[in-house]
Amino acid sequence: MQRHLISAADLTRDDAVLILDTAEEMARVADRPIKKLPTLRGRTIVNLFFEDSTRTRISFEAAEKRLSADVINFSAKGSSVSKGESLKDTAQTLEAMGVDAVVIRHGASGAPYRLANSGWIDAAVINAGDGTHQHPTQALLDAFTMRRRLVGRDAGLGQDLAGKRITIVGDVLHSRVARSNVDLLHTLGAEVTLVAPPTLLPVGIETWPCEVSYDLDSTLPKCDAVMMLRVQRERMNAAFFPTEREYSRRYGLDGDRMAKLPEHAIVMHPGPMVRGMEITAEVADSGRCTAIEQVANGVSIRMAVLYLLLGGNEPAVTHTRPTGSEEK
Amino acid sequence: MSKILIRGAKVLGGALQDVLIDGETIAEVGTGLSAEGAEVVEADGKVLLPGLVDLHTHLREPGREDSETVLTGTRAAASGGYTSVFAMANTFPVADTAGVVEQVWRLGKEHGYCDVQPIGAVTVGLDGQKLAELGAMHESAAGVTVFSDDGKCVHDAVIMRRALEYVKAFDGVVAQHAQEPRLTEGAQMNEGVVSAELGLGGWPAVAEESIIARDVLLADHVGSRVHICHLSTAGSVEIVRWAKSRGIQVTAEVTPHHLLLTDELVRTYNPVYKVNPPLRTERDVMALREALADGTIDIVATDHAPHPHEDKDCEWAAAAMGMVGLETALSVVQETMVDTGLLDWAGVADRMSFKPAQIGQATGHGRPVSAGEPANLTLVDAAYRGQVDPAGFASRSRNTPYEGRELPGRVTHTWLRGKATLVDGKLT
Numbered sequence: 212m213q214r215h216l217i218s219a220a221d222l223t224r225d226d227a228v229l230i231l232d233t234a235e236e237m238a239r240v241a242d243r244p245i246k247k248l249p250t251l252r253g254r255t256i257v258n259l260f261f262e263d264s265t266r267t268r269i270s271f272e273a274a275e276k277r278l279s280a281d282v283i284n285f286s287a288k289g290s291s292v293s294k295g296e297s298l299k300d301t302a303q304t305l306e307a308m309g310v311d312a313v314v315i316r317h318g319a320s321g322a323p324y325r326l327a328n329s330g331w332i333d334a335a336v337i338n339a340g341d342g343t344h345q346h347p348t349q350a351l352l353d354a355f356t357m358r359r360r361l362v363g364r365d366a367g368l369g370q371d372l373a374g375k376r377i378t379i380v381g382d383v384l385h386s387r388v389a390r391s392n393v394d395l396l397h398t399l400g401a402e403v404t405l406v407a408p409p410t411l412l413p414v415g416i417e418t419w420p421c422e423v424s425y426d427l428d429s430t431l432p433k434c435d436a437v438m439m440l441r442v443q444r445e446r447m448n449a450a451f452f453p454t455e456r457e458y459s460r461r462y463g464l465d466g467d468r469m470a471k472l473p474e475h476a477i478v479m480h481p482g483p484m485v486r487g488m489e490i491t492a493e494v495a496d497s498g499r500c501t502a503i504e505q506v507a508n509g510v511s512i513r514m515a516v517l518y519l520l521l522g523g524n525e526p527a528v529t530h531t532r533p534t535g536s537e538e539k
Numbered sequence: 540m541s542k543i544l545i546r547g548a549k550v551l552g553g554a555l556q557d558v559l560i561d562g563e564t565i566a567e568v569g570t571g572l573s574a575e576g577a578e579v580v581e582a583d584g585k586v587l588l589p590g591l592v593d594l595h596t597h598l599r600e601p602g603r604e605d606s607e608t609v610l611t612g613t614r615a616a617a618s619g620g621y622t623s624v625f626a627m628a629n630t631f632p633v634a635d636t637a638g639v640v641e642q643v644w645r646l647g648k649e650h651g652y653c654d655v656q657p658i659g660a661v662t663v664g665l666d667g668q669k670l671a672e673l674g675a676m677h678e679s680a681a682g683v684t685v686f687s688d689d690g691k692c693v694h695d696a697v698i699m700r701r702a703l704e705y706v707k708a709f710d711g712v713v714a715q716h717a718q719e720p721r722l723t724e725g726a727q728m729n730e731g732v733v734s735a736e737l738g739l740g741g742w743p744a745v746a747e748e749s750i751i752a753r754d755v756l757l758a759d760h761v762g763s764r765v766h767i768c769h770l771s772t773a774g775s776v777e778i779v780r781w782a783k784s785r786g787i788q789v790t791a792e793v794t795p796h797h798l799l800l801t802d803e804l805v806r807t808y809n810p811v812y813k814v815n816p817p818l819r820t821e822r823d824v825m826a827l828r829e830a831l832a833d834g835t836i837d838i839v840a841t842d843h844a845p846h847p848h849e850d851k852d853c854e855w856a857a858a859a860m861g862m863v864g865l866e867t868a869l870s871v872v873q874e875t876m877v878d879t880g881l882l883d884w885a886g887v888a889d890r891m892s893f894k895p896a897q898i899g900q901a902t903g904h905g906r907p908v909s910a911g912e913p914a915n916l917t918l919v920d921a922a923y924r925g926q927v928d929p930a931g932f933a934s935r936s937r938n939t940p941y942e943g944r945e946l947p948g949r950v951t952h953t954w955l956r957g958k959a960t961l962v963d964g965k966l967t
Contacts, residue, residue: 297849297852297853297857298853319854319856320738320739320855320856321738321739321855321856322854322856324808325809325853328807329809329852341738342738344737344739345738390736413734414735414741415730415731415732415734415735416735418736419735419736
């Protein structure tokens, strides 16, 4: 394992399988009467959230607390950031208070990469979503959910997703979830198809390790999982599609479309769902939709990542960075 | 008057010759010239070029003296072998009046490291709405002949047409920053394979090419000349090539960084590679080199854009666009054009001195190295190779993409009208 988790593309197959297997172990903790491990006792983790994201922040916080870490939550609103402090100064200030790991959510693509690679701080950096770039723990929890449902909870241990056919539908252009999933699912041996109107696919997508289609109906009968991405209504105003209704008709998942899926196939959604837009209530509330399960799995995955990155049994990270080393 | 004998220099990369400077003028060029009464500079086979002329420099004064001043910028210019620089208008206040351009011009004169020729804004406040008083700037002491809203595109077709027409009255030229604004909203880097992966907003080639296509057609229609700033794509090269073949009066510049660097570097998310127009692809780089060699692109211009450290020591999206370039330009051109065999030193003199002086009408600059000409000269040790060390820059800013990179060539001497501004690599 590397010291940071910045991009799903950085994970090898073995790294990824190890995380998924470790997450299964962590999931068992959730079934205990006392849902807590002493693993990260004495470690301090800061959740550095420059973008509002209640669900991801709470998921990380739950994972950190179950591992007995000391947790600091930092949100940009009302903080020194709104007074013009730079990312570098914010991070260095927090590190000076003795932080071992930084979980960062940032609106700028690449901000976690900069934090991990600029010599600003020594702490481990975990990307909790950056701009339209990556959201690796989301991809891991999605893969975890797929493996459980499509391979099996016990049968899946040590296994990847070889040969599984996954369709991801929606606003790929603006989606860090799509990018992370394409990278990780490819690493795990799955076959990915992206479906979206051409306006919501990035120029340059032809080099991605996946198929691309503009037609949802033809891909549904041959997939094991279909993942619906949120489509923000404001995209309509930037002419990415004519109307909400037209988008919904062409790319939304309703009961009729769901019926075209193979019997065993699951419907996934990273949330928050826009019901009536990319997914109907009928589908969202059906037994095939794993949205809630994904949330639960998210805590296990984040516990696994924190455990593996912070090395439960090793001594706390020592701060050895000499003064002035930020001049990289 | 003081005499300087430059002994044994390859003039424009040719045969070894001696060059005698007397006062402000080149007195004699030949072999075995007498050193009597002259200070001797042993060139030892270094390359002697006419003083370089940069048609695209940001000196930042007035307004952003924390990143550069006319003094530090012209010292950087002298270090890089330049004797004349054109200062872009996007200062605070904007150089859109006779008063501001005269101030910048005077500062250059006072410091004496390099002639500073201010560029006037095309529109008031660079806002693209209303023509600035172009005639007044031309008639000022600064004698402005080049007008540009650089940093912003003159995107309104009617305003662009009027500007092109209006400056004909005094043989001015409009230098266009070709960037269709709607196609580049939120743009962070070249749109393509790398931007798709990195999730950074794309700056598509078509946003540059569509404006260039429009402007060469406008220039043709009204019979004006137009200059294209920092041309960066293979498609733009094709359009300019077509326009020239039709006899349209268009000239174009390329920056050193677009001749060397590609958008692959953005994978580091290091904002030192953030620039506008953005770094493009390998294919574009090769097309630009070829176009500079065959003359489709007329000149190299640095787009020297100093920024304070904090504006680059941050996340990509928050960072300023631009790179310093005056002190590395010639090395990059040697690396990409001379050492690759695409251009000889006479070609370098043409693209970095003769032609830019011609386009900008920089009197006394871009002249042949021959008797009777102004002694604006630069001596280059082409055999040198070394790592770029920004700590040694004369510029106030350090935002170079070449830190630690090994590049060939080093300017050892620069003379501005016979006065040494750089001796043995040290500013006077």
